Each structure stands twice: as structure tokens, then as C-alpha cells.
Amino acid sequence: MHNIIVQSIDDEKYLDEAADLINSHSINITEEQMFDLLKIRRRWGMGSIETINACGRVSCNYFTTDGTLNFSEWKKLYDLGFTSYINEVMDLTEELRTLDTKLFDLKGSYTSANLYFAKGSTTHRVSFPPHNHDYHVIVKPIYGSCTWLIGDQVQYVTPDDLVILPCGTMHTVLESTEPRLSLTINLTG
Numbered sequence: 001m002h003n004i005i006v007q008s009i010d011d012e013k014y015l016d017e018a019a020d021l022i023n024s025h026s027i028n029i030t031e032e033q034m035f036d037l038l039k040i041r042r043r044w045g046m047g048s049i050e051t052i053n054a055c056g057r058v059s060c061n062y063f064t065t066d067g068t069l070n071f072s073e074w075k076k077l078y079d080l081g082f083t084s085y086i087n088e089v090m091d092l093t094e095e096l097r098t099l100d101t102k103l104f105d106l107k108g109s110y111t112s113a114n115l116y117f118a119k120g121s122t123t124h125r126v127s128f129p130p131h132n133h134d135y136h137v138i139v140k141p142i143y144g145s146c147t148w149l150i151g152d153q154v155q156y157v158t159p160d161d162l163v164i165l166p167c168g169t170m171h172t173v174l175e176s177t178e179p180r181l182s183l184t185i186n187l188t189g
Helices: 009-024 031-038 071-080 094-107
Strands: 051-054 084-086 112-118 136-144 146-150 153-157 163-166 173-177 182-185
Touching: 009 094, 009 136, 031 071, 051 071, 071 084, 084 094, 094 182, 146 163
Parallel strands: none
Antiparallel strands: 051 084, 084 112, 112 182, 136 163, 136 182, 146 153, 146 173
């Protein structure tokens, strides 16, 4: 686990408790299971899946005119190595629903979370440019390793790690050359 730098003792205690809860919770989702989930056309409306393009912005030109996901169009970008993020995922599997319930008991509200899903790339941007959030974020890698820039420190992150980003922490993924699935948990109200 990474050192936590926060603005108050209460924040530090809250992040420690959330990190312990998330770290101890098993989430097992394979690449094939993700593909099966993404083939549920009507679950994925416009904007629910976005892909980070070469400019560090999002594209979602793989939705049909009725607003549902065209899996084969999205998969072309995945196969090219672009990273997609999938919004509001805490209902996708029983493991995620159980984690959402545990986090609800800790924080008193349901949790907004995203999955970052990528084949890996040596030629395409794998993350947004360095950025921060006005809320705490905890990232739980499910599979795949990658290299992060957190503040001014480079960290190699594996599925045995958690990435803890107190609000305001600058971060980005610098390198992700292998298949990767990470759960990004936003600790907002």
C-alpha cells in the first residue's frame, strides 16, 4: 500500500478503512468475462463507455443511432491498444455489488466506480494526461501491471497493490503494455 498524505486525521482514518476494505475484497473478472458483459447491448448507453484517444480525450463513436453499444466497433479500438473506461460498474457482478454494499456501510452512500480496460499498448496513449480530482480515489488493479506517475513519483503497480489518491493528487498511467483491468473507486458523497 502507498503512503497516504491527506488533509486531516479524519480523512486519513477514512482512507485507511476504505483501503483495507477494498484491498481485502476479492474481485475476479477475466478479459473474456468483460467481453461478455460488454455484449449486453442495452446495458451500455451513450457515454457509459469511453475510449481515451491519442489526444488524451475521449471518443465514443461506437454507439448506434439508437444509443446502444456496437461491440464490434468498440472492439476495434480495444484491439488497437486504446484504453476504455466503463462508467458506473458497481452493479456488474456479485463481487462488485457486495463491495458496493460494504462501502455503503462505511461511507453512507453508494459508490461511483469505473473500470479501466485495455489490451495494452506500446504505441497509444494508455491514460489521461496528468490530472487530479476534488475527491479521494482508490484504484484496485484486477489484472495486469502498469507504471503510474503519482505526484512526482513513478510507481510500478501490480494486482497486489492499491493506488490511493487523496483528493488533489496529480496522477496518470505512464505505461501499460499488457492486458489490464482496474477498478477506480471514487470516494465521493
